[in-house]
Amino acid sequence: MSLTSRIKPISYLKANVAEVLTKLNEQREPLIITQNSEAKVVLQDVTSYEETQ
Structure with missing residues (x-):
């Protein structure tokens, strides 16, 4: 998945929380x-997060 497809505005997150969570768990790719217009947070599934710790 390209980096640009993993960058979303907070309004997208607010409107699509369930879909975002499903994709994070399935694809295991972080979402910015x-x-x-400024990067604020990175969302990541728990398994990937635990692997980095």
């Missing part, structure tokens, strides 16, 4: 959330 922007606010006011």
